[in-house]
Amino acid sequence: QVQLQESGPGLVKPSQTLSLSCTVSGGSISSGDSFWSWIRQPPGKGLEWIGYIYYSGRTYYTPSLKSRLTISVDTSKNQLSLKLRSVTAADTAVYYCARDLHHHFDYWGQGTLVTVSS
Amino acid sequence: QTVVTQEPSFSVSPGGTVTLTCGLSSGSVSTSYYPSWYQQTPGQAPRTLIYSTNIRSSGVPDRFSGSILGNKAALTITGAQADDESDYFCMLYMGSGIVVFGGGTKLTVL
Numbered sequence: 001q002v003q004l005q006e007s008g009p010g011l012v013k014p015s016q017t018l019s020l021s022c023t024v025s026g027g028s029i030s031s032g033d034s035f036w037s038w039i040r041q042p043p044g045k046g047l048e049w050i051g052y053i054y055y056s057g058r059t060y061y062t063p064s065l066k067s068r069l070t071i072s073v074d075t076s077k078n079q080l081s082l083k084l085r086s087v088t089a090a091d092t093a094v095y096y097c098a099r100d101l102h103h104h105f106d107y108w109g110q111g112t113l114v115t116v117s118s
Numbered sequence: 119q120t121v122v123t124q125e126p127s128f129s130v131s132p133g134g135t136v137t138l139t140c141g142l143s144s145g146s147v148s149t150s151y152y153p154s155w156y157q158q159t160p161g162q163a164p165r166t167l168i169y170s171t172n173i174r175s176s177g178v179p180d181r182f183s184g185s186i187l188g189n190k191a192a193l194t195i196t197g198a199q200a201d202d203e204s205d206y207f208c209m210l211y212m213g214s215g216i217v218v219f220g221g222g223t224k225l226t227v228l
Contacts, residue, residue, distance in 0.1 A: 039219075047156070047164065047207050047219040060215030063119070096163060103152035103211040104169035111163050 002027040004097045004109035012091075012116050018084040022097030022109060029078045030055040035100040036080045038071060040093040041111075048093075052100050053080055087116045120144055122210055124220035130198045130227055138223045139190040140208030146189035151210040153191035155184060158205045158222075167206075168193060195225075203227040 008020035022036070029036060037052035051061035053071045061069050070083040084091060094113050098105040121143040130136035140153055147153060149171045156164035166175040168184035171191065181196045191210070195202055208220040 046222040047158075047209075049209070049217045049219060052215075062216070100217075102170070103217070104154035104166065104209070105156070105164070106166055106169070106175065108163040108166075 002099060002107040004099065004107060006095060006097050006109045006112040008112060008114070010113060010115060012087055012114060013118050014088055014116055015086055018082070018087050018091060018114055018116070020082045020095055020097075020112065020114070022080045022082075024078045024080070024099075027099075029073060029080065030075045033101065035060075036073065037098045037100045037105065038080075038082045039096045039098055039105070041096070042090075042093045050082070050095075089116050092116045120212065120218070122208065122218045122220040124206075124208060124223045126221070127224045127226070130195070130202075130225065132198060132200060132227055134198050135194065135196045136198060136225065137187070137192050137194045138206055138208075138225070139187065139192050140210070140220050141190040142210075147186065147191045147210065149186065151191070151212070153184065153186075154209045155182075155191075155193045156207045156209065157202075158207065164207065198227050200227050 003025045005023050012018045035052040038050040041047050051071050053059045053073050068085045073080045092115050094111040096111045097109045099107040123141045155168040158164040167178050167182050172184040183194045185192050205222045207222045
């Protein structure tokens with residue numbers, strides 16, 4: 001059973017960088033059969049796909065965030081990471097990591113709330 | 119940019135059948151979009167219900183089914199139960215590595 005766990009600061013100041021990690025257990029991020037994704041959900045709103053990464057480092061980002069976004073992977077730690085630069089209040093959301101197995105998300109982390117506020 | 123559309127809300131009586139849809143602001147949804155469906159209750163992570171149009175995820179009751187109806191993907195709940203009251207999100211693979219979620223449907227069972 002694959003499990004994912006997000007971690008990182010719950011509060012980020014405007015204009016700073018939001019940094020999150022997701023640790024994968026019960027499976028290898030290097031298995032080659034999956035992409036590893038970040039998804040977010042502003043309070044009371046819907047889901048927004050942020051982007052995903054293959055273990056090789058190949059990435060795909062949603063166009064609206066591409067200029068501020070970096071997703072990376074550390075295969076030695078079985079982790080993926082998210083960095084979102086120049087954040088505003090609009091980036092306040094629950095951030096989820098998830099495994100993408102052939103165009104659908106089959107395993108999800110529990111999510112972590114990140115609030116952007118001074 | 120293409121928008122994925124869903125009904126904002128829907129209601130169904132206990133034991134009834136409801137069909138939620140997932141469309142495109144421009145064009146038709148086909149199996150090539152690998153439509154998937156997710157159920158979410160407040161405070162919880164989404165749960166995968168259906169993927170690749172009509173494949174039920176492990177442990178999902180067979181009262182949930184997926185299909186293509188006309189130019190949209192559809193999620194049908196047959197024999198709705200009280201604990202089916204949730205938000206339902208569809209997701210489409212748009213090609214070139216891009217996926218998009220619909221805005222979600224809030225389903226009420228009453």
